[in-house]
Amino acid sequence: xxxxxxxxxxxxxxxxxxxxxxxxxxxxxxxxxxxxxxxxxxxxxxxxxxxxxxxxxxxxxxxxxxxxxxxxxxxxxxxxxxxxxxxxxxxxxxxxxxxxxxxxxxxxxxxxxxxxxxxxxxxxxxxxxxxxxxxxxxxxxxxxxxxxxxxxxxxxxxxxxxxxxxxxxxxxxxxxxxxxxxxxxxxxxxxxxxxxxxxxxxxxxxxxxxxxxxxxxxxxxxxxxxxxxxxxxxxxxxxxxxxxxxxxxxxxxxxxxxxxxxxxxxxxxxxxxxxxxxxxxxxxxxxxxxxxxxxxxxxxxxxxxxxxxxxxxxxxxxxxxxxxxxxxxxxxxxxxxxxxxxxxxxxxxxxxxxxxxxxxxxxxxxxxxxxxxxxxxxxxxxxxxxxxxxxxxxxxxxxxxxxxxxxxxxxxxxxxxxxxxxxxxxxxxxxxxxxxxxxxxxxxxxxxxxxxxxxxxxxxxxxxxxxxxxxxxxxxxxxxxxxxxxxxxxxxxxxxxxxxxxxxxxxxx
Numbered sequence: 001x002x003x004x005x006x007x008x009x010x011x012x013x014x015x016x017x018x019x020x021x022x023x024x025x026x027x028x029x030x031x032x033x034x035x036x037x038x039x040x041x042x043x044x045x046x047x048x049x050x051x052x053x054x055x056x057x058x059x060x061x062x063x064x065x066x067x068x069x070x071x072x073x074x075x076x077x078x079x080x081x082x083x084x085x086x087x088x089x090x091x092x093x094x095x096x097x098x099x100x101x102x103x104x105x106x107x108x109x110x111x112x113x114x115x116x117x118x119x120x121x122x123x124x125x126x127x128x129x130x131x132x133x134x135x136x137x138x139x140x141x142x143x144x145x146x147x148x149x150x151x152x153x154x155x156x157x158x159x160x161x162x163x164x165x166x167x168x169x170x171x172x173x174x175x176x177x178x179x180x181x182x183x184x185x186x187x188x189x190x191x192x193x194x195x196x197x198x199x200x201x202x203x204x205x206x207x208x209x210x211x212x213x214x215x216x217x218x219x220x221x222x223x224x225x226x227x228x229x230x231x232x233x234x235x236x237x238x239x240x241x242x243x244x245x246x247x248x249x250x251x252x253x254x255x256x257x258x259x260x261x262x263x264x265x266x267x268x269x270x271x272x273x274x275x276x277x278x279x280x281x282x283x284x285x286x287x288x289x290x291x292x293x294x295x296x297x298x299x300x301x302x303x304x305x306x307x308x309x310x311x312x313x314x315x316x317x318x319x320x321x322x323x324x325x326x327x328x329x330x331x332x333x334x335x336x337x338x339x340x341x342x343x344x345x346x347x348x349x350x351x352x353x354x355x356x357x358x359x360x361x362x363x364x365x366x367x368x369x370x371x372x373x374x375x376x377x378x379x380x381x382x383x384x385x386x387x388x389x390x391x392x393x394x395x396x397x398x399x400x401x402x403x404x405x406x407x408x409x410x411x412x413x414x415x416x417x418x419x420x421x422x423x424x425x426x427x428x429x430x431x432x433x434x435x436x437x438x439x440x441x442x443x444x445x446x447x448x449x450x451x452x453x454x455x456x457x458x459x460x461x462x463x464x465x466x467x468x469x470x471x472x473x474x475x476x477x478x479x480x481x482x483x484x485x486x487x488x489x490x491x492x493x494x495x496x497x498x499x500x501x502x503x504x505x506x507x508x509x
Contacts, residue, residue, distance in 0.1 A: 023201040040163030047310040055111035065431035067122035072424030074126025094128025099191025106184035168321030217273030220258040227251035232432035286479030287403025292426040297469035299430020312455025334393025347483035358391025359470035
């Protein structure tokens with residue numbers, strides 16, 4: 001899950017006897033599940049969207065990157081809006097908008113409309129998702145929240161496994177001759193039900209002393225990201241024009257302006273969008289770097305992987321979806337073990353082992369892809385995918401806790417919001433880099449018999465980059481604390497840490 005600024009907003013302890021709170025929980029969990037599935041479901045359907053709509057490769061990247069970018073840019077803002085205008089109200093606006101955007105995606109008449117609808121969908125998810133944990137905090141007393149976070153973990157695992165399979169079944173099933181469109185249209189009945197029931201069962205809550213929304217900060221973050229990502233995704237197609245390099249260099253200037261502005265705003269009225277004092281905490285600064293770089297690696301891998309299996313090897317969406325199941329199961333199992341048994345005993349070493357194990361899985365995959373070429377089978381992929389999944393599980397679950405463990409408690413909310421945001425930004429950046437590390441080594445146009453070998457070659461090239469990224473993560477992790485501080489049960493930080501960590505596996509296809 002993404003979290004929001006809950007640490008700033010102590011709410012009165014809710015009554016335990018109210019049965020309505022379980023309905024409220026079911027509704028917000030359904031919304032969180034919808035978002036999780038939506039991220040992973042699209043990857044599997046990408047090749048059929050490309051065939052059906054005649055989309056270019058850069059449009060294909062924007063169908064996934066546009067969602068991630070709008071989501072990243074809106075997360076912190078979405079959390080703030082909930083604190084100011086009421087979590088229930090913003091949640092309902094978000095879920096209503098998400099449902100409308102899903103309908104627009106499903107009815108898209110061309111790739112441009114699909115990309116625009118996906119960007120709108122990401123922006124609406126950014127309003128909806130941060131409210132989920134705030135509503136849990138406002139609705140459940142402290143002694144029940146552990147149980148609730150356990151349920152969230154189960155939902156994350158379910159979303160990770162079911163997204164690709166659901167995507168494959170809906171795409172292959174070609175319901176009513178709609179091809180890939182049902183992967184978006186399935187959100188309509190779910191969204192409408194959540195809207196109707198949510199307005200009835202969710203209790204409204206606000207921050208007692210809500211901060212003002214920092215609109216110039218939002219504008220600067222969005223502008224800097226667009227200036228960086230747009231040239232990356234379109235550059236290869238347009239022959240790397242000079243304006244692209246100017247724009248990417250300009251993005252660094254805008255990021256610098258953002259830092260200067262946030263510093264001044266913090267000094268002036270104490271309500272910046274980004275709490276810069278957090279970066280003085282060494283473990284937090286290192287953790288943010290790890291999250292960003294990790295997001296880049298995952299963004300590259302998952303899109304390239306689905307293109308390799310479905311376009312390069314010519315597999316069906318269902319076969320590609322089923323091939324990914326060992327990966328999802330390995331992530332879930334390793335994540336559970338790492339938090340409960342390994343991290344309390346071995347601390348930071350578990351995360352570093354995760355980076356090395358995942359890199360080993362990537363290298364095994366690379367060797368197999370080169371050795372077997374187009375003759376590779378799903379069961380041969382199971383070994384590298386289980387190794388990669390186990391490595392990823394060792395990282396994603398305990399990472400947020402490690403990053404937050406030395407953060408002052410009053411900033412736990414904005415810190416975990418920032419962690420989620422940079423991971424989404426990294427993901428969007430990784431999707432942008434696909435045009436460089438994957439399509440950059442594929443010569444177009446390709447004759448039909450050249451497509452397979454070219455995509456295998458592009459896949460192995462991209463895997464080399466992913467392995468290098470994981471090596472960098474291993475080194476960055478030396479700056480994390482050796483052992484995460486033990487939080488006290490019921491404290492804001494305790495509740496924040498699992499909150500932020502639970503959303504991470506949404507990147508698993």
